[in-house]
Amino acid sequence: MDVSLIQAMEKIAGANKIIITSHIRPDGDSLGSMLGLSHYLISLGKEIVLAIEDEIPRLFHFLPGIQSIIHAKEVPFEKKYDLLIVLDTNSDTSRIGETLASMQVPTLNIDHHPSNNKTADYYYIDSQTAATGEIILQLLLLANAEITCAIAVCLYTAIVTDCGFFRYANTTPNTLKRAALLVEHGAKPNEISENLEKITLDDLMALRDVLSTLELDVNGRIASITLTRETLAKNISSTDIFINYIRSIADVEIAIMYKITDNSIIRVSLRSHGADVNQVAQIFGGGGHQRAAGCSINGSIDEVKKLILTAATVQLEGKQQ
Numbered sequence: 001m002d003v004s005l006i007q008a009m010e011k012i013a014g015a016n017k018i019i020i021t022s023h024i025r026p027d028g029d030s031l032g033s034m035l036g037l038s039h040y041l042i043s044l045g046k047e048i049v050l051a052i053e054d055e056i057p058r059l060f061h062f063l064p065g066i067q068s069i070i071h072a073k074e075v076p077f078e079k080k081y082d083l084l085i086v087l088d089t090n091s092d093t094s095r096i097g098e099t100l101a102s103m104q105v106p107t108l109n110i111d112h113h114p115s116n117n118k119t120a121d122y123y124y125i126d127s128q129t130a131a132t133g134e135i136i137l138q139l140l141l142l143a144n145a146e147i148t149c150a151i152a153v154c155l156y157t158a159i160v161t162d163c164g165f166f167r168y169a170n171t172t173p174n175t176l177k178r179a180a181l182l183v184e185h186g187a188k189p190n191e192i193s194e195n196l197e198k199i200t201l202d203d204l205m206a207l208r209d210v211l212s213t214l215e216l217d218v219n220g221r222i223a224s225i226t227l228t229r230e231t232l233a234k235n236i237s238s239t240d241i242f243i244n245y246i247r248s249i250a251d252v253e254i255a256i257m258y259k260i261t262d263n264s265i266i267r268v269s270l271r272s273h274g275a276d277v278n279q280v281a282q283i284f285g286g287g288g289h290q291r292a293a294g295c296s297i298n299g300s301i302d303e304v305k306k307l308i309l310t311a312a313t314v315q316l317e318g319k320q321q
Contacts, residue, residue: 109123
């Protein structure tokens with residue numbers, strides 16, 4: 001059921017025991033939105049469980065309250081919950097994992113992705129915002145919430161990571177205004193950007209290995225890299241740094257990153273400078289935005305590369321027409 005922001009707030013206000021989650025492969029927007037909302041709800045005396053069915057990238061360990069996020073399998077399911085809030089993604093198993101998607105509890109989905117499949121019991125989708133963090137800020141302002149420094153840091157991080165520090169095309173005047181408001185309430189852009197831009201020696205050594213897998217196709221317009229199980233087992237802060245490197249290569253229009261997991265599933269991340277990679281991801285049950293999307297495919301790395309390259313090439317040719 002489609003709800004307004006006011007109705008979404010009413011659903012949250014009427015619940016006391018709440019689980020908040022987001023997508024696998026959590027990023028700054030998912031984590032910042034979860035934490036920003038939870039800080040406010042905890043201040044109201046609500047019982048909040050923050051859970052994700054994946055590991056938290058070390059890159060985001062500076063966020064206030066990050067230590068309170070547990071793995072989905074650690075959720076105390078013996079308790080009866082009033083509401084499951086899913087942020088920054090669809091509410092189905094492919095995006096939040098089987099553990100939480102199988103819960104028999106009313107679900108409220110708040111998201112900004114145009115590819116959202118609207119399978120939740122209640123959903124509020126605003127694809128005109130650069131980040132879900134923007135929607136959470138609107139929600140808190142609607143509730144006359146006190147925007148504490150902790151909330152400001154979390155939501156500012158959510159916004160800037162999804163709009164590339166205001167470099168991406170999804171940046172709007174409202175994005176800038178909301179970010180400015182969060183700075184007024186204690187978010188320090190220099191400190192947050194320094195935390196997000198740090199890389200470790202392990203990151204640097206892994207980058208060397210990853211770049212050795214670089215492949216260029218379609219006359220250099222598509223670039224791809226592959227992360228092996230061995231690479232993923234290293235103490236990497238975030239794999240986003242890898243795809244951002246190849247995305248910046250001159251003439252590259254689509255950047256692709258393949259991650260080989262332990263269960264024969266290839267996780268695929270796609271970035272572009274204009275081609276609609278969301279259309280590519282949706283073919284394989286994934287989604288996202290026009291210029292940033294992802295999916296997971298069961299198969300060998302060679303098979304998945306052929307499938308993705310074919311779909312990406314079709315998308316490039318369609319863009320050129």
